[in-house]
Amino acid sequence: MKQSAFRSTLSAMLSWWRSGSAWHWYSLFALSIAALLVLALLLLILVSSAQYFWPQPIEEWVIRDAAADNGQSQRLFAYGGETVQIPLPDAAADSASAESSAMRAAVLIRYQQMQQLPGSGQAAAVSRPVWKLQAVAETDIVRRGRPHSLALLTLSDASTVAGYPLQWVRMVPAAASEQTAAAVVADADTGELTLTATAADDSEHRGLQLDRIEQQWRQLKTGQQEAWSLVLELHDGSSMQLPAADIDRILLPNRLSLAAAAQQALHNAWLFLSHGPDDAVPGILPAILGTVLLVLVMSVLLVPVAILTAVYLHEYAAQNWVTGLLRAAISNLAGVPGVVYGVFVLGVFVYGAGGRIDALLFAEQLPLPTFGTGGLLWAALALALLTMPVVIAATEEGLSRIPADLRLASLALGATRTEMVWGVVVMAARPALLTGLILAIARAAGEVAPLLLLGAVAYTQQPLLDAEPPFLHLQQPFMHLGYQVYDLAMQSGQSDTAIAMAYAATLVLLLLVVVLNLFAFRLRARLRSRYSTAPG
Amino acid sequence: MHAKKHNGEQQQASLLQAEHDDVVVNIRDLSVWYRQRQVLHDVNLYLRERHVTALIGPSGCGKSTLLRCLNRLNDLDERCRINGEVMINGRDIYAPDEDVVSLRREVGMVFQRPNPFPKSIFDNVAYGLRLLGMTARVELQEQVRQALQAAALWDEVRDRLHNSALELSSGQQQRLVIARALAVQPKILLLDEPASNLDPISMLKLEELIASLKIDYTILIVTHNMQQAARVSDFTAFMDGGELVEFSATGELFTTPKQRRTEDYITGRYG
Ligand SMILES: Nc1ncnc2c1ncn2[C@@H]1O[C@H](COP(=O)(O)OP(=O)(O)OP(=O)(O)O)[C@@H](O)[C@H]1O
Ligand SMILES: [Mg+2]
Numbered sequence: 001m002k003q004s005a006f007r008s009t010l011s012a013m014l015s016w017w018r019s020g021s022a023w024h025w026y027s028l029f030a031l032s033i034a035a036l037l038v039l040a041l042l043l044l045i046l047v048s049s050a051q052y053f054w055p056q057p058i059e060e061w062v063i064r065d066a067a068a069d070n071g072q073s074q075r076l077f078a079y080g081g082e083t084v085q086i087p088l089p090d091a092a093a094d095s096a097s098a099e100s101s102a103m104r105a106a107v108l109i110r111y112q113q114m115q116q117l118p119g120s121g122q123a124a125a126v127s128r129p130v131w132k133l134q135a136v137a138e139t140d141i142v143r144r145g146r147p148h149s150l151a152l153l154t155l156s157d158a159s160t161v162a163g164y165p166l167q168w169v170r171m172v173p174a175a176a177s178e179q180t181a182a183a184v185v186a187d188a189d190t191g192e193l194t195l196t197a198t199a200a201d202d203s204e205h206r207g208l209q210l211d212r213i214e215q216q217w218r219q220l221k222t223g224q225q226e227a228w229s230l231v232l233e234l235h236d237g238s239s240m241q242l243p244a245a246d247i248d249r250i251l252l253p254n255r256l257s258l259a260a261a262a263q264q265a266l267h268n269a270w271l272f273l274s275h276g277p278d279d280a281v282p283g284i285l286p287a288i289l290g291t292v293l294l295v296l297v298m299s300v301l302l303v304p305v306a307i308l309t310a311v312y313l314h315e316y317a318a319q320n321w322v323t324g325l326l327r328a329a330i331s332n333l334a335g336v337p338g339v340v341y342g343v344f345v346l347g348v349f350v351y352g353a354g355g356r357i358d359a360l361l362f363a364e365q366l367p368l369p370t371f372g373t374g375g376l377l378w379a380a381l382a383l384a385l386l387t388m389p390v391v392i393a394a395t396e397e398g399l400s401r402i403p404a405d406l407r408l409a410s411l412a413l414g415a416t417r418t419e420m421v422w423g424v425v426v427m428a429a430r431p432a433l434l435t436g437l438i439l440a441i442a443r444a445a446g447e448v449a450p451l452l453l454l455g456a457v458a459y460t461q462q463p464l465l466d467a468e469p470p471f472l473h474l475q476q477p478f479m480h481l482g483y484q485v486y487d488l489a490m491q492s493g494q495s496d497t498a499i500a501m502a503y504a505a506t507l508v509l510l511l512l513v514v515v516l517n518l519f520a521f522r523l524r525a526r527l528r529s530r531y532s533t534a535p536g
Numbered sequence: 537m538h539a540k541k542h543n544g545e546q547q548q549a550s551l552l553q554a555e556h557d558d559v560v561v562n563i564r565d566l567s568v569w570y571r572q573r574q575v576l577h578d579v580n581l582y583l584r585e586r587h588v589t590a591l592i593g594p595s596g597c598g599k600s601t602l603l604r605c606l607n608r609l610n611d612l613d614e615r616c617r618i619n620g621e622v623m624i625n626g627r628d629i630y631a632p633d634e635d636v637v638s639l640r641r642e643v644g645m646v647f648q649r650p651n652p653f654p655k656s657i658f659d660n661v662a663y664g665l666r667l668l669g670m671t672a673r674v675e676l677q678e679q680v681r682q683a684l685q686a687a688a689l690w691d692e693v694r695d696r697l698h699n700s701a702l703e704l705s706s707g708q709q710q711r712l713v714i715a716r717a718l719a720v721q722p723k724i725l726l727l728d729e730p731a732s733n734l735d736p737i738s739m740l741k742l743e744e745l746i747a748s749l750k751i752d753y754t755i756l757i758v759t760h761n762m763q764q765a766a767r768v769s770d771f772t773a774f775m776d777g778g779e780l781v782e783f784s785a786t787g788e789l790f791t792t793p794k795q796r797r798t799e800d801y802i803t804g805r806y807g
Contacts, residue, residue, distance in 0.1 A: 318614075405651035408609055409713070413664035413720060414641035423663075428654045 045510065048503035053268040055261050057254050058150050058162050060235075061109070062142040073142050077150065077162040077235045078111035081497075086135045106135040112162050112235055129161050129234060146254040149210055153232070153242060154249040158271075163232035165250075166239065167208045168220060170228045213250055220244045272504060277459055277479075284505055286463070290376075290456075290478040291512060293464050295441055297380035297474070298387070302440060306388055307426065307433065310395035315421045327396075334389040338382075342450030345382040350374060350454070370475050374455025376464060377474035382450040387440035394439065398432020399425060434524040438517050445513045448482040456483040458491075481509040558585040560724060560754050561606060566620035568601055568610070568778075575601050578620070579780045581773055583724070588746060588755045590769035590786065592762065594801065598778045599758045600648055603726045606756070607643040608636050624724070641668075644722030648729045648758075650709035652701035652716070657693050660701045660712060664720035679719055686749070687715035688741050706733040711742070718749075725749065727757040731764060743768050762802055766790050774798045 016022070061076040085103040111134060114127040153161045208230075209216065220228040221244045229241040251264060275283025309330070317323045354371040362370040371377070402425050410420040448456070455477040462476050488502035561583040568576035575598045583589050591599050601610070608629060610616040622629050629639055641664075652660050661680040662670075670676055680697070684690040689711040693704070701712055710733050717725065727746075731739045746755060746768050759765050765772055766786060773783040774797075782789060782798045793799040 403651065405647055405649060406653060407612070408604075409647060409651045409653065409716075410663070411612065412607055412609060412640055412645040412647075413667060413716065414637050415663075415667050416637055419667060424653055 045503055045507050048500060049507040050265065052497070052500035052504040053265040053272065055152075055251065055253050055256060055264040055268070057146045058152055059144050060147050060150060061111070061136070061144045063136055064140045064142060075235050075237075076109070076111045078109040080144065081108035081110065083138075084108050084135060086137070105138045107138060107141070108133065108135050114234070114236060114238075129240075131160070148252070148255045150252070150254055151213070151232070152251045152253050153230075153247050154251070155242070156246050156248050158248070158275075161232065161234075161240070161242070163234045163240065165208055165210065165213060166231040166233055168216065168228050168244075169231055169241065210252070213252070217244055217247060217250050221247070269504075273508065278461075282501075284481070284484065284508060286460075287479040287481045287484045287505070288508060288512065290464060291445060291481045291509065292516075293472070294376060294380055294383065294478065294480060295445055295516060297376060298383040298444055299437060299441070301380055302384040302387060302391060303433070303437065305384070306391035306395060306436070309388075310392045310399060311421060311426060313392070314396045314399040315417075315425065330389050330392055332389075333385075336386075338386055338447050338449035339453070341382045341386045342453040345378050345385070345450065346374070346453050349381060350378050354378070373475075374453065374477060375475040376455065376478045379451050379454040379456065379478070379480075382454055383444040383447060386447060386450065387444050390439045390443065391433070391436035394436025395429060395433045398429035398435070401432070402428050431524045431528045434520050434527070438520045438524075441516050441520065442513050445509060445516070446482055448480075448486045451480055451483055452486075456480045458484065458487045481505050481512065485509065556582075556584055559583070560585045560625055561756075562621075562623040563602075563605075564621040564623070566602070566605060566618070566622060568598070568605060568619075569617040570613075571615045575778050576605075577778045579775075579778075581780055581783060583754050583756055584771070585754050586750055586752070587770040588750055588757060588768055589771045589773065590765035591756060591758045591773050591775060592760070592765050592801070593775035593781075595760075597775045599775055600728055602775070603645065603728055603756065603758065606724070606726055607640045607645055608634075609640075609645070611636065641720055642722055643724045643726060644717035644720065645726040646710075646714050646717050646728060646730050648732065650706055650713050650733060652704070652709050652712050654700070654702060656698045657701045657704070657712065658697040661715050661719050663716065668720065680715075683715040683719035684712075686718050686745070687711045688745055689715055707735065707738050710734060711738075714742075714745075722753070724754045725756070727755065729758050729760065731759065731761065739764070762790070774801060776801065 056079050059078055059080050061078050061080075062073050063076060065072045065074045083105055084107075086106040087103055110131050112129045113132050115130045116127045147164075149164055151163060151165050153163070155161065217230070228244045230244060230247065232240045232242060234240055249267075256264065272283050273288070274285055276286050277283065313323060313327060317326075350372060354369065354373070357371040358366060358369055406424055406428065407420055410424045411417075415423065457477045457479060460477050460479060462473070464473055464476055464478055465471060466473075484505045485502045488498045488505065559582045561581075563579055563581045566576055566579040567574060579598075579602060581589075581602075591602065593599055604610045605618060605622060606624075606629075610618060618630065624639070624643070628634070653663060655663070658680055661683050662676050665676055665679055670679070681690060681694075684693065689708060692708060693712075696703075701709065704712060710730060714727075714730060731742050734742060743764065746757065749755060757765075757768065769786045771783065772786045772789045774781045774789065774793075774795075776797050782793060782795045784794075789798065790802060793802060799805075
C-alpha cells in the first residue's frame with residue numbers, strides 16, 4: 001500500500017519532469033538571480049548616493065581647547081564624521097618616544113570657523129564663517145548634541161552659515177548706507193554690534209518664530225526689499241546680521257520632517273548636477289558635459305568606420321577563410337583591455353600623429369603641445385577603437401538579416417551593386433546599427449582605463465564648449481564622470497564624503513547612460529516602425 | 537481570351553520552328569548548376585514579342601531559376617554556374633561586355649514572394665525611377681501614379697502613399713511590386729507566381745491586367761494554376777526536373793499534350 005503510494009508520487013514527479021515544466025522554473029530561477037544582483041547593485045548606489053544628498057544634522061560640540069590647555073572649552077557647530085586613528089599630539093609623543101607611533105581615536109568633523117577677510121578700502125576687516133575639516137580626539141569631546149533650533153542658511157553666493165536665529169531686525173532707511181557696508185557679515189567684535197546697539201532706536205525688531213521661520217523669511221523678503229535682516233548667533237557667541245534678500249534657503253536640519261528632508265535632498269542633488277567643482281557647492285556639471293561630449297565624438301568617429309567595415313565584410317568581401325579570420329580577429333579585439341587601447345592611441349596617435357599636427361599647424365605654440373598630448377579627441381578615438389568590434393558585429397548581423405529577396409528586387413530594378421547596398425540593405429539595417437551603438441555607448445561611458453592616459457583630469461577650468469571658434473575644443477583635457485568616480489574612490493583617502501560623492505557620480509553616470517540609450521532606443525523604434533522588416 | 541485563340545491556333549503550325557521574326561528572348565541549351573547539382577538541363581525556349589508565355593511545372597523543377605537567368609540575377613550567387621546561351625533581341629546577355637544594369641531595366645521581374653522595400657509606398661514605386669536619375673517631384677508623382685494605376689492599386693493607396701509599404705496586405709504588396717517593376721517601363725516582364733497571394737477577384741483583375749500589358753510587353757509568367765495559364769497565355773512551357781518537357785501553343789498543350797509527363801501533370805496524375 002505504502003509502496004504503491006510512493007510509486008505513484010515518483011511517477012508523478014517523473015512525468016512532471018518529462019513534461020518540461022522544470023525548465024520553466026530553472027529559467028525563472030536564473031532570471032531572479034540576475035534581477036536580484038542588478039537590484040542589489042542599484043540599491044547600493046542609490047542608498048550610498050542618497051546619503052550624499054540627504055541633509056545631515058548639524059551638531060553642537062563642546063570640546064576641550066587643546067591650544068589653551070587650561071581646561072577651557074570651546075563651542076563648535078559641526079557635521080560629525082567617521083572615527084579615524086590619529087597619532088598622539090607631539091607633546092605626548094616626545095615624552096614617550098618609544099611609542100611614537102601610538103594612535104588614538106578621533107572623530108573627523110567639518111566645523112564652522114571664523115575667517116578674517118582682508119578689509120577692502122576703508123571698510124574694516126571683516127570675518128566670515130567658513131567650513132574646515134579637523135580631527136578631534138575622542139578624549140577631548142565634552143559634549144555633543146543636536147539642538148533643534150540650530151539653523152543652516154544658504155546664502156546667495158551658495159556659501160552656508162550655521163547659527164541660532166535670534167530675531168528679525170529692520171534698519172531705518174537713514175542708516176541704510178552704513179548697513180549695506182555691514183550687510184555681508186556683521187561681527188560682534190568689530191563695531192557692527194555697537195552700530196546695532198546705538199542705532200537701537202532706529203531699528204525695528206520683530207519676534208522670530210522658529211516654526212514659521214521660512215514663511216516669515218519669505219514674507220519679509222518679498223514685502224520690503226532688503227530692509228529686514230536676520231540676526232544669527234554664531235558658534236563663538238557673536239551675532240551676525242544677514243539681509244533677508246541675501247538668504248537663499250533656511251533649513252533647520254535637526255528638526256526636518258521626512259518630506260522636507262527629501263525635498264532638501266532633491267535640491268542638493270540639483271545643486272550637485274548644476275554646478276562646477278569651483279562653486280561653493282561642489283558639483284559635477286563639467287564632468288557630465290565631458291562625458292556626453294566624449295561619447296558623442298566617439299560615435300562620430302565610430303559609426304562611419306564601423307558601417308564601412310561591416311558592409312565590406314558582409315557585402316563585398318569574398319566569404320572565404322581570410323574573411324573569416326579577419327572577422328574573428330575583429331571580434332577578439334573586444335577582449336583587449338581598455339588600457340591597451342589607451343597605450344596604443346598614446347603611442348601612435350598622440351605622440352606620432354599629434355606631434356606631426358603640432359609641428360604643422362600649431363608650430364607657434366611649441367614646445368607646448370596642442371594635439372601632442374591627451375585630449376578629448378584622442379580619448380574618443382581610443383573609445384571608438386574599443387567599441388568598434390561590438391558595432392561591427394551588430395551591424396553585420398543586421399546586414400545578414402536583410403532578406404536576399406530585397407537585394408534581388410533592387411538589382412532587378414536596375415540598381416548597381418553600390419546602389420543596392422547603400423540604398424536598400426544598409427538603410428534597412430539601420431536599427432541593427434543602432435543596437436550596436438547602444439551597446440557601445442553603454443560600454444564606453446563607463447570605461448576609465450584608457451582615459452587615464454589620454455587627458456581625463458579631475459579638475460580643469462577650460463571648458464570644452466564655448467563661444468570661441470571652433471566652439472568644441474577637441475584637443476583639451478576634459479573632466480569625465482567615470483574618472484571622477486575613480487579619482488574620488490582612489491585618491492581621496494578615507495573620507496566618507498568623497499566615497500559618497502563617488503557613489504553620487506556613479507548614479508549620475510548610470511542615469512546618463514540610460515538617457516543616452518533612451519534616445520537611441522526611440523530613434524530605433526521609429527526607424528523600425530516606419531521602415532524595417534527585420535527586427536534589429 | 538481572343539488572343540489565345542488567335543495566336544494559339546492560327547500560328548500553331550509555325551510554332552515548332554524556333555525561328556520567328558518576333559522572337560525577343562531566345563534560350564538555347566541553357567544549363568544551370570548550384571554547386572555540383574544541375575538544376576536546369578539544356579533548356580531551349582523562346583519568347584515572342586507582345587505575347588504571354590506561361591511556365592508551369594511542379595515545385596522545385598527550376599522555373600524561378602530559369603527566370604533569374606533572363607536578367608542575370610544569378611550573377612550574385614557565386615555557387616551558381618551557367619552554361620548555354622540567352623539571346624535578347626539578338627544579343628547574348630552573357631557576353632562579357634554586356635551591361636547588366638541596362639539589361640535589368642529592360643527585363644523587369646516580379647518575385648515569387650512579394651518583397652517591397654522597407655520604405656514608403658511611394659518610394660517603393662519611385663525606386664527604379666530615381667535610379668534612372670529622375671528627381672523632379674511632379675514627374676515622379678505622375679509616373680508613380682501611372683504605375684500604381686496600371687497595377688490596379690492606385691485607388692487603395694492613393695491617400696497613404698507615404699505610409700510604409702509593409703503595412704499593405706500581401707495581395708496589395710504583390711500588386712505594389714508589379715507597379716514597381718512597371719514604373720521603369722521594361723520591355724520584357726518576368727512574373728513569378730504573381731497571383732499566389734491573391735483572392736479570386738484580385739486574381740481576375742491581375743489577369744485582366746496581364747492581358748492589357750500584353751499590348752506593350754513581352755511576358756513570361758510562372759504559375760501553378762493551370763486554369764490561369766490557360767486563360768492568360770498564348771504559349772505554355774512545361775518543365776519537370778530541370779528539363780523543358782514541352783513547349784507549344786497554350787490551347788494545344790492543354791488539349792493535346794504530346795508528352796506523357798505533360799499529360800500526367802495537367803490532369804493531376806503527377807507524382
Ligand atoms: N540559391 C540557390 N542555391 C542552391 N540551390 C538552389 C538555389 N535556388 C534554387 N535552388 C535549387 O534549384 C532547384 C530549382 O529551384 P527553383 O526555385 O527554380 O524551383 P521552382 O520551380 O521555382 O519551384 P517553386 O514552384 O516551388 O517556386 C531546386 O531544387 C532548388 O533547391
Ligand atoms: Mg519558384
